[in-house]
Amino acid sequence: MKVVLVLSDALRYDVAVAGMGFLGHLVEVKLASLYKVIGELPTMSRPMYETVHTGLPVTEHGVISNRVVRRSKVPNIFQAAREAGKTTAAAAYFWFSELYNRVPYDLIDDREVDDESLLVQHGRFYTQDFYPDIELFVTAGMLVRKFDPDYLLVHPMGMDDFGHKYGADSNEYYRNAVHQDVALANLIPEWMERGYNVLVTGDHGMGANKRHGGTTPDVREV
Template identity: 55%
Template sequence: MNDKVILVVLDGLNLKVAQDCLGYLNGLVEHKKASQYSLYSELPSLSRPLYECILTGVTPIESGIVHNNVTRRSLFESIFSLAQAQGKTTAAAAYHWVSELYNRSPYDPIRDRHTHNESLSIQHGVFYHWDHYPDEALVLDGEYLRQEFDPDFLLVHSMNIDDTGHKFGLDSAEYRNCARHADIILSNFLPTWIEEGYQILVTSDHGMNNDKSHGGTLVEEREVPLYLIGDRFSHSDISIQQTELCGLVCELLGLLHHKPFVEEALT
């Protein structure tokens, strides 16, 4: 079975803050329209290494993307490369590091900010290079890509929660309210995506600490949410690893792959 998949990554979102502040997403869980799991990020709990982990299923220690300043293309098969090679359409509205990992590195904003190239792993992209790029604009970029190009796999990756955490820290009204705001933005689009039959994953790469940073082993830096929305998910009481998200998406897309995934997560 081949489904269309939307993966939403809310960068820097801590699990407890998600459980406390994402009213719409948790409402879907409460009304049995979604399931929520907790994931532990791989180490180091940094953004670029964990984009690679989520999208390839390879840990940072194995991938060599071990900090945010490793600027090169991925050496591993990703959801994007597997889908593109097997005739699927791919798209991403995401931070420019995603473009560097799977399309072209280094990122050239004039060349790469708006990408439409069938030969690339991410065929259609709207990339940004400002940490404060508004989440409203980012999700609109994703919806534009969805409506204009009808991708089989769409990544929507926002940065405002992480940016606010670096400015104010985990235990701050600003950080919590930024998470609430992201939830409101998603509530404007998720009902349509659900109605149109997409399989949707909402997660984060890493959390945040009170030092206004992340990268280490603290629970608040590593524990992140995973919301699964769609009729292909079993919504069972299971354990899922961050390295298994790539394989889960590949299964939903009907791709030939060798990525790890939890069979019990799917119907």
């Protein structure tokens, strides 16, 4: 089984359902399923990156806040895949490089890696929250065509960036969900033809107050 996980940072459930028409179409014609997930706490990025990739709550994996900057200390998806002889890849924010490859992150050496000894063997990482989602999705498409990874993480930051700037009830936040859907419409059919199972979700949601981290449905439902 080959898997692409699209972990859209701060993509909340209701906006995804309302604004992502291509994904909705796949559900409507029974080529995909839709589930509401109640995210773990705290609804912060680095702890949830680790929870998603280990299946553990923060009190067990130890990444309790965004300020915990270290490699993962527990079994995770990248490790399991590599140990099984699978190929791993990621187009993602640099915090994933810190969690699963090495710390500290080197802006030059770690931006692009192709090293079978690493947990993320083929990594393309970015450091700016406003890095364009479309460029990130194109990079993901390249990784599929070039390396045919068994596990690919695709991690755009646009929803989080627009949410923090304008709030989750803004036109900017909603419009970016539509833009991500259009980008995925250009990628998912090819990925499905190549035998991938594609998962699309968020690590947490976003509030109208431009914040997340708490316990309310707007920041937990993805």
